[in-house]
Amino acid sequence: MNKAIFLDRDGVLIDNSEHYYIWETEQLTLIDGVVENLQLLAREGFLLFIVSNQGGISRGLYTKDNILKLHDELIQTFKANHIEITEIAFCPHHPEVEKCFCRKPDSLMIEKLMAKYRISKPDSYFIGDSLSDMDAAEKAGIQGIQIAANQNMFPYLSFLNQ
Numbered sequence: 026m027n028k029a030i031f032l033d034r035d036g037v038l039i040d041n042s043e044h045y046y047i048w049e050t051e052q053l054t055l056i057d058g059v060v061e062n063l064q065l066l067a068r069e070g071f072l073l074f075i076v077s078n079q080g081g082i083s084r085g086l087y088t089k090d091n092i093l094k095l096h097d098e099l100i101q102t103f104k105a106n107h108i109e110i111t112e113i114a115f116c117p118h119h120p121e122v123e124k125c126f127c128r129k130p131d132s133l134m135i136e137k138l139m140a141k142y143r144i145s146k147p148d149s150y151f152i153g154d155s156l157s158d159m160d161a162a163e164k165a166g167i168q169g170i171q172i173a174a175n176q177n178m179f180p181y182l183s184f185l186n187q
Contacts, residue, residue: 028148029111030066031135031167034077036154036174039099048079048087050098058177063108069185072111072142075099076134076151076161080119089117114138129153130160139165152178 035041040054047053063073075096081087096113103110114134118125127133135151138144151162154174162169172181 026143026145026148027072028070029072029074029139029142029144030149031074031076031138031151031162033129033151033153033155033158034075034099034113034115037152037172037178038075040175042175046081046086048081048091048095050095053095053098053102055102056175056177058179060103060106060108062178062182063103064106065182065185067108071149072144073109074111074138075113075115076129076138077113077115078129078157079115079117080122080128082117083119083122092117111142112138129155130157130164132161132164135161135165135167139167150184152181 032038035047038056038059039047040056041047044052067073079092082089092115100110116125116128116134118128146166149167150170151158151167152170152172154172159169159171170181172178
């Protein structure tokens with residue numbers, strides 16, 4: 026079984042203090058310490074996943090292709106820093122437009138990744154900046170770690186000392 030870190034995207038990896046919806050590569054600004062923190066987590070043997078709600082797609086604000094292009098840029102940025110993101114999962118739905126089972130606070134995105142990559146629940150964590158992230162972690166049966174939005178996550182990584 027593998028151990029994993031599931032990461033929310035906006036407010037945890039990408040600074041969203043200037044934009045609620047982020048879909049253009051020009052909006053891609055990593056939060057202070059993200060590269061070093063992900064390198065640390067990878068060295069500790071965690072598979073890294075990004076799990077993100079992208080309701081702006083169903084609201085017509087941007088397209089799935091916009092998100093895929095942004096995610097490709099994000100993956101390339103991390104690769105240049107020797108960080109492998111195993112997979113990015115995102116929900117394109119918005120509750121004002123359509124109902125789904127994948128949007129956080131539901132846990133379907135996490136559960137699918139856990140099954141696909143044989144993830145050990147007791148050894149895995151979800152790092153997010155919202156209550157819906159923590160609810161999704163709880164529903165998936167993993168530990169949730171809520172961090173302050175757009176802040177360096179390092180102070181929250183105390184579980185590495187266990």
